[in-house]
Amino acid sequence: MQTHDYAAASGKQDDVAMNSIAIESALIAELGADLVTRSADIDPRYFTAYNEAPGVRPLALVRPRSIDDVSRTLALCRRLRQPIVPQGGLTGLARGGVALGGEVVLSMERFAGIESLDAAAATVTVRAGTPLQIVQEAADAAGFTFGVDLGARGTCQIGGTIATNAGGTRAIRYGVMREQVLGLEAVLADGTVLSSMNRMLKNNAGYDLKQLFIGSEGTLGIVTRAVLRLRPKLGAPATAMCLVADYDTVLRLWDRMRAVEEVVSFEAMWPSFYRYVCSHTPGVAAPFAGADGFAVLIECATSTPGGDAAQALEACLGDCLEAGIIDDAALATSERQARDMWMLREGLAIDELPHLVNFDVSLPTGELGAFAERCEAALRARWPDIVCLFFGHIGDGNVHIGVSLAELDEALVDELDRTVYAVVQEMDGSISAEHGIGVLKRPYLACTRSDAEIGLMRVLKTALDPQRILNPGKVL
Ligand SMILES: Cc1cc2nc3c(=O)[nH]c(=O)nc-3n(C[C@H](O)[C@H](O)[C@H](O)COP(=O)(O)OP(=O)(O)OC[C@H]3O[C@@H](n4cnc5c(N)ncnc54)[C@H](O)[C@@H]3O)c2cc1C
Structure with a gap:
């Protein structure tokens, strides 16, 4: 757990208290007391990042009910040069949705609901505050x-998943959030409502402006509504766990599986990760728990009428067993077994490790095995006793790393x-596969983006938000 009180650290607490009263009054005068919560009354959940202790109390909390409310809030903040943090479900893992000191928080939770399908x-047209699960259920x-x-899925909001360009477990089949968004509406830093609610798959009329807001973590505008693509309905999934000797063989398995049309997820757990979660996830029956090797979770589902995902998965696994690619395989025969397999892969058990630090990096799939070896060697050379666990969405080149040291301070982080x-950086990968940059990775952006890229990001930021009121201290 980490807490940061930037306001206290910079000795600005008195200023913050004064500003707080002034900004509360200005916001209440503009929007009414129903939409604005005074600083002292804000529930700590609005300033607590996921899995952390409460952080810095915002100067005020605004919870708009309409696009006009968002627009007026931003226009006022712009006039007052008041920084503002857009906030969704606060499940982001880069600390992008919380105040750092001296900001107003704008929570989208009240601007929720499906508008039309x-x-x-x-396509489905949704408001930004709608939880992802509600969209899934409507679909x-x-x-x-x-x-x-x-x-x-139950807590994160569509606006948050767009702002972070979330990936998830179906990216090999349908792509990441960016691929789901056809149209988008955003409110700019000066309060302008930019409605770009395109509903067509094809639209090449000039610049595709919605892309500016997807993955920019609330630094270029506030997403208010979106038109999202829907896919043909998938039947019940078939889930299996396989035991594989080494990463090269995981790649051979992936090569076979990717040809199977029904594959939705291909997730790998390195041996030390799998051993750890097997022994620290109570109540879950783990296949081949004592064995050494990579565990690969594969999920197939079909949208073909009369299609049988289980049959397709079983047939492919049978071939792979015969070819010696997999040493063992367990096909889930109940929803409970499938859930247990996913629970192992989600790896919540590692959250109990002392001083856990998480990484979310991407490289081409074929290079992830070498990356894990080099990364672990570099960490062990400095900290011989470090716990270092690798797992992730291997099909889309994304690995998560859980790292734990007995003692930790900011310098060690x-x-x-x-x-x-x-x-x-040496291997030309990305320091953020799907969680974004937020605050946590901001000092390292240059490890993964060139000077020219960062320069153009700054030009865009200055053009859209010259006074830097939108989510300052995040990304750039
Ligand atoms: C258990 C768990 C599993 C997860 N699994 C995955 C996964 O598989 N793949 C993946 O990619 N991510 C995953 N995540 C992290 C993921 O980034 C978030 O869950 C989600 O995308 C963030 O949505 P949110 O509404 O909670 O946004 P928040 O955390 O509230 O905000 C995230 C960022 O978006 C900005 N923002 C929020 N709403 C808006 C808006 N309307 N307009 C503009 N900016 C906005 C915030 O300012 C902040 O910078 C996981 C998180 C958890 C806790």
């Missing part, structure tokens, strides 16, 4: 599937980050 076009009820799924990111 167009079955012919296979399902109308005979469709929504293309993105992730563990925080920085050294850990630099050690891991140096290997990522």
